[in-house]
Amino acid sequence: MKENAIAIEKLSFNYGHLRVINDISLETPGGVSFGLLGSNGAGKTTLIRLMVGLLKPASGSVLCLGKPPSPANARNIGYMPQLPSLYNELTVEQNIDFFARIYGMRDREKRSRRVSDVIKLIDLWPRRKEQVMKLSGGMKQRVSLGCAIVHQPPLLFLDEPTVGLDPELRVHFWEHFESLTRAGSTLIISSHTMDDAAHCQQLVFMREGKIIARGAPAELRAATGQPDATLEDAFLYFIRRGEVKANV
Amino acid sequence: MYNMFTIAQRTINQLIHDQRTIALILIVPLVIASLIGVSLPSKDILNLTLPAILAMLILFFGFLLSGIAFLRERSQGTRERLMASPVSRLDILVGYLLGFLLFAMVQTLILFFYSVYVLKVAFHGELWQIIVFQILIGILAVCLGIFISAFARNEFQMVQFIPLIIVPQVFVCGLLFPVEQMPDYLQWIAKLLPLTYGVEGIRALMLQGKGLLDIGKDIGVLAAYATGLMVLAGISLRRGNAT
Numbered sequence: 084m085k086e087n088a089i090a091i092e093k094l095s096f097n098y099g100h101l102r103v104i105n106d107i108s109l110e111t112p113g114g115v116s117f118g119l120l121g122s123n124g125a126g127k128t129t130l131i132r133l134m135v136g137l138l139k140p141a142s143g144s145v146l147c148l149g150k151p152p153s154p155a156n157a158r159n160i161g162y163m164p165q166l167p168s169l170y171n172e173l174t175v176e177q178n179i180d181f182f183a184r185i186y187g188m189r190d191r192e193k194r195s196r197r198v199s200d201v202i203k204l205i206d207l208w209p210r211r212k213e214q215v216m217k218l219s220g221g222m223k224q225r226v227s228l229g230c231a232i233v234h235q236p237p238l239l240f241l242d243e244p245t246v247g248l249d250p251e252l253r254v255h256f257w258e259h260f261e262s263l264t265r266a267g268s269t270l271i272i273s274s275h276t277m278d279d280a281a282h283c284q285q286l287v288f289m290r291e292g293k294i295i296a297r298g299a300p301a302e303l304r305a306a307t308g309q310p311d312a313t314l315e316d317a318f319l320y321f322i323r324r325g326e327v328k329a330n331v
Numbered sequence: 332m333y334n335m336f337t338i339a340q341r342t343i344n345q346l347i348h349d350q351r352t353i354a355l356i357l358i359v360p361l362v363i364a365s366l367i368g369v370s371l372p373s374k375d376i377l378n379l380t381l382p383a384i385l386a387m388l389i390l391f392f393g394f395l396l397s398g399i400a401f402l403r404e405r406s407q408g409t410r411e412r413l414m415a416s417p418v419s420r421l422d423i424l425v426g427y428l429l430g431f432l433l434f435a436m437v438q439t440l441i442l443f444f445y446s447v448y449v450l451k452v453a454f455h456g457e458l459w460q461i462i463v464f465q466i467l468i469g470i471l472a473v474c475l476g477i478f479i480s481a482f483a484r485n486e487f488q489m490v491q492f493i494p495l496i497i498v499p500q501v502f503v504c505g506l507l508f509p510v511e512q513m514p515d516y517l518q519w520i521a522k523l524l525p526l527t528y529g530v531e532g533i534r535a536l537m538l539q540g541k542g543l544l545d546i547g548k549d550i551g552v553l554a555a556y557a558t559g560l561m562v563l564a565g566i567s568l569r570r571g572n573a574t
Contacts, residue, residue: 135415157417168408170341172348177341184337185416214348230412 086149088113088238088269089134094143096133096292103129105292106143111271111285113237116264118283119273120318126292127273128165131240134271135162148238158187161236165243167223169230171216175207178215179229186234201229204259220247228256232263239263241272245279257282277314286314288321296321334418338426342400343433356396356434360388360442368450378453381446382537383506386529388442389435389465391497393472394479397431398489401480420568424561428473435469436462455540463543464536467553468529474560481567500526525556 089111096104103126111117119127132138134145136152150156169178179198188194202211205225210218215226224247231239241260245253260270260282272283280286281300288296288303296303296317303317312320346352364381371377404410413423443461446452479496483489503510503517504526510518521527532549535541543550 137411137415154417154419157415162412162415164408164411166408168412170345170409171407172345177344181337181341185334185418187417189333
């Protein structure tokens, strides 16, 4: 059995007086795509930021690949934030090369080859010398993904990676994500669309900073008791079940 | 070291791609020096004013450029991305310092040569000592910009810090009026602000033929300010502090 990529124990976080992550415990096996699903404000982005060490928990602990998040452990982690988060004045190539360098790819020749491969993978080779500010939103998303995967991390956090992408590009992204998990990487993907959720091997449904359900998509659908239930039905089922419990 | 140079190189690349900013960095000091050169009534006043402008401009541009660049890092999300990477706070700080100091030195050299060879400002010192002294003010300015940018949420707010942080220093540093002729309380305020020591030091280096060893007090105060601000800037970059 593969060791856990993420181990979270009794994690809580507050923004001021507002509790946005509420006593979450979670373990994810390595080498799978793990979806965090929930509506806006459910706490998905905050949970990812806690996992990569950008926020300090109010209580509880996070382990990524067996270690707490720190600069020393960050080399094994890739992070694609919700916003493209790129240097707009720099070219596509310069952005990806910069992140390759700070993630420890020092050999110039190997790095150059890898950067070229990534640019081809995100399908921007003809525009590699163009400043990022001149690209469309979808293209920026692709560059952002390129920056996150260039150092081939075993653990990758993708915060709403498919937002704003056209359907063709979305399929292209998911094909790549699946190839990464086949190669042994663990992907933690936040999303609020059921289309993304259907691609994940494991899912967590989140609401108001809590986990309301977890399992494989088929298990979550089966839990509704309806043979033809979709993931959307399953999500609504767990929300309503939570509301009923809260009212009892 | 590798990460520091990588960040410095990226900072330089970013500025080089922003050609309008580069043009302003290079032309504005010449415009200011020319205006001062044609408007001041006597050579003596010009000799006192332009060295002070050298110190003032490096503080001003270092503060503004690093502050806005850092703010942009935050608003574009690149700071968050950088903080999730293996780089340390020291890598980020020194990387920024190296990048911005290159432009600050180019600006210093342009203004220096223009002042000495075109406007014929008196010069009895050594250029390398002026560069070392300007680097010290530059370090202070960049750290001040990074630290203050933590209190601004957008570029407009960052610009509002200029009248609060820079302008009072310009008024009391001795650039406009001799510090000794100011009321006592203003003299005390002047003694608390770093630009006063920057102006005093650079005048001594350029006009009085003094060396760096002769202006130990000015260097000491500026170094203390630079160190303090570097610590504060480092604290503002703490991991787990991303907003």
